[in-house]
Amino acid sequence: HRGVDPTGETVYKKTTSSTLKAAIQLGITHTVGSLNQKPERDVLLQDFEVVESIFFPCEGSNLTPGHHYGDFRFKTYAPIAFRYFREMFGIRPDDYMYSLCNEPLIELSSSGASGSLFYLSSDDEFIVKTVQHKEAEFLQKLLPGYFMNLNQNKRTLLPKFYGLYCVQAAGKNIRIVVMNNLLPSSVRMHVKFDLKGSTHKRRANPKEREKAVPTFKDLDFMQDMSDGLFLEADTHNAVCKTIQRDCLLLQSFKIMDYSLLVGIHNLDQACREQNTEAAAEGAMRPQVQKSLYSTAIEAIQTETGGVEPVDQTGGIPARNSKGERLLVYIGIIDILQSYRFEHKPFLPTQDTVSVHRPSFYAERFQKFMSNVVFKKVPGKVYFILFSHPGIQSGRPDLLLQSLPHSGSAVNTPTTPTFLSLTPTIHTLSHSQDTSMSEGEGGSETPSRHHDSSTPQRLDGAFHLGLIIKSK
């Protein structure tokens, strides 16, 4: 459905990208606003099937403002249910509306083979994606199961669906879904993978490899990271358990062809880059994304309390086989698109073949992630949190503490030391660990993050400070 018009603007189903963005912003502003006026109430089973519709004539109406685009109609699917989901995900209505509607939506060029159009909210929190009729229909059917999963499996790695809408313009229906942004563009991903647990044609093609940060696939992973990603035992267990629970849900809805998106930020490499680039254009440190919207780290905070939140950007602390420190960002993606062509909509009774294929897919997926991608490592991968003076609470900066290599870990505290929310960097002197660098003051210098593949983040208030001292 996607094309480019003579002026070079993207066109989707005859609607220009600028018109679509405007319709989305007008529509979401209206629907969130009108929902705000309704009293809070519990979600009922029927709410999953509700569709609200409002007409936006360009001249305006009693309910809608005038605008400079063609008339359109905006539909909101299951408004009460998605309000509940947003609340479960900690998204306040005002923040949702502001992020999506009061700042420009940024069109992403790298939309993959799906033909979907992707937008990113200016604050990096939300992804807006066009979906096909079948996908939207399937998401509606999925909602009761999604509700149940959210209430039972709090650490789920499934996409966070914040809203499902439809813009009717120029006689066409453009359905969009609003989701979380898994890979904060403020954190440089040194390598990315889209993993399915399959080896058939699972290698990034030459065109993908030309990109600044290509998304590699299963065969690339097995070749380039054959030792896998090392996680602490507790973290490994939690990640694998979460994937298992998510796969059970996906399997129960006969979903296949989903992937685990893995973004890896290499802290040691970032530090080397920083040293190199600092001379040229100042310190390079990724900013910290709002913890509110992050995914991966929540997934590893087990109910049993084994693992503490460490990284506020949502990254999971890990190591590669060289012992380099990593932050790994993961999430299960593309759970709707297998319903585009080959599947019938979910029905309680289907033939045995279509029951067995999803279970085969889920099992292979789980095994690959638990055995090949993620490996258990003994010991701890830990960090110290601290805050700058005057910093807003909830966004403490991240300071990496030098870790003794395994074997020399005799005097290392067995649990991470958290100095969370204490007001100054000097709090670090209370740390038992004397291996802290004295040079951390440098992290107070405002810095910028440049990454050609993603929009540049200029908020400038919060930084990921990396202080590493080699043994």
Next chain:
Amino acid sequence: HRGVDPTGETVYKKTTSSTLKAAIQLGITHTVGSLNQKPERDVLLQDFEVVESIFFPCEGSNLTPGHHYGDFRFKTYAPIAFRYFREMFGIRPDDYMYSLCNEPLIELSSSGASGSLFYLSSDDEFIVKTVQHKEAEFLQKLLPGYFMNLNQNKRTLLPKFYGLYCVQAAGKNIRIVVMNNLLPSSVRMHVKFDLKGSTHKRRANPKEREKAVPTFKDLDFMQDMSDGLFLEADTHNAVCKTIQRDCLLLQSFKIMDYSLLVGIHNLDQACREQNTEAAAEGAMRPQVQKSLYSTAIEAIQTETGGVEPVDQTGGIPARNSKGERLLVYIGIIDILQSYRFEHKPFLPTQDTVSVHRPSFYAERFQKFMSNVVFKKVPGKVYFILFSHPGIQSGRPDLLLQSLPHSGSAVNTPTTPTFLSLTPTIHTLSHSQDTSMSEGEGGSETPSRHHDSSTPQRLDGAFHLGLIIKSK
């Protein structure tokens, strides 16, 4: 379906009560046991529709023990879903099985007009009730909505459904539901009401009035308790909000004709009775039910933290118009039986009449409870908790503290004073309130509770101690 055989034993659908009890106990033992062997996993949408079936030949089988009754088949509806519900309600599998299957089930005579057979577990926690085909079918349809309500409305006053089963014997299906026991038989109810918010024929009939503790109805309430039951403002708000949320769910499933069961234990009256009866046959104090299974008090513990748990038996502290102290036990009952005859099973689209009738019913019900039955009273209705030496934690005894009447409340602490879990009665001397009676030692004497309408509880370990000093 209920009758009596020549020996005087109750017969239900050609099956004697003793056979039915045995089948229930064998069946539940088996189903809970086999569920225990399966790994924990999340409930899926499909789980609500599962029915497991096992045959119990009297000679026994590989899977089932032999027994002295006729062959029967035992069906368990939605086993995984009900396991989840029991867990949500804090019922451990072992406790569930033990309470229902390792001690006799007590047949209750007062089954009302429904023709249902009622059993009470020996430990007073569970009610087993026969339900009709339509009711069982409707409960199955209700389960997804029930799941959603439980996850959103933690204080719900709806029945706690712990299990739905079917005994197939003598060519008949006997469906049973296991629920919570709302009115602990260990606490003497001085008066009981079944309230709907309707006045049409809502007066207890002469036969009911002959009972030791009749269940009165709306017109009786309006006549005998015309001033209503006085609750603290926070409690009142919480109770009304909970009823409102429950009614929304009931309305969404087009349920009508449900009642609020209200059991009232009058503490002042109990104290007078105690003084009178103590001379004749020793102290009379109701025992305390396990807090785990109680309902009403949970419902008034708002998320906002306004109200603290006070009474471990599940009673809500209240007053009548004479200023007497009450414990009020409430719950919404009979939510399945409106589906017996007049309704079609729940369907998303029905005619407007049947949509409006449930909403009318719900609104009238709420208004009656919020305005007529429960009234707001300024100030606090409070209690002091203390424990006997050697008492098990979780079951502190209840000691009523004398309350100054409103107007003389200047020196009264504004919040309840809790001396929870402190080991001896002497802790009470730390209380600021000097109006405490010195006679509280008497509450350490083991006591029994006699109530002809309910089975006698002889556990004897825990007592409700009442120490009241008039001003």
